Amino acid sequence: xxxxxxxxxxxxxxxxxxxxxxxxxxxxxxxxxxxxxxxxxxxxxxxxxxxxxxxxxxxxxxxxxxxxxxxxxxxxxxxxxxxxxxxxxxxxxxxxxxxxxxxxxxxxxxxxxxxxxxxxxxxx
Numbered sequence: 001x002x003x004x005x006x007x008x009x010x011x012x013x014x015x016x017x018x019x020x021x022x023x024x025x026x027x028x029x030x031x032x033x034x035x036x037x038x039x040x041x042x043x044x045x046x047x048x049x050x051x052x053x054x055x056x057x058x059x060x061x062x063x064x065x066x067x068x069x070x071x072x073x074x075x076x077x078x079x080x081x082x083x084x085x086x087x088x089x090x091x092x093x094x095x096x097x098x099x100x101x102x103x104x105x106x107x108x109x110x111x112x113x114x115x116x117x118x119x120x121x122x123x124x
Contacts, residue, residue, distance in 0.1 A: 004049040007081040008033075011044070014085060021045075038090040040070070044080055052080035056087060056096060071096040 012018070016033040023029040034043040041059050046052035055069040073083045088095040 004077050007078050010085065011081060016042075016044075040090045042084055042087065044084055046077050046080070049077050052077040054080040054084040056084075056090075070098060 011033045014035070016035045019032045019034075020028055021030050021032060030045055030047045032043060032045045034041055036059055039059050040056050042054075042056050044052060044054040053072065053074045055072040057069050071087060073080055
């Protein structure tokens, strides 16, 4: 658990913002972290230490189609965070750019009708 928690802290220190997503009964279901980067949104959605999904999506998309990612990884939280943080900056030579995978659950942040404003160091 300590390694997973340190990876979540690493996300926060890298400028990611957090959303706690709840189920119909108000119970915490999953946590999403996201960060906008040069026309893309890097996001990670995790349910536990062993179940996470990370991706990079265009920040602007056609609302008539399901969101498509240029990069997706599914696996343990620690590995997902490492891979997400290791992605080249958008626009860099080796950065992924081709949209190919559906990522509707990672596209939540592109559909929010508001901008999150958090105090420094806060987790939403």
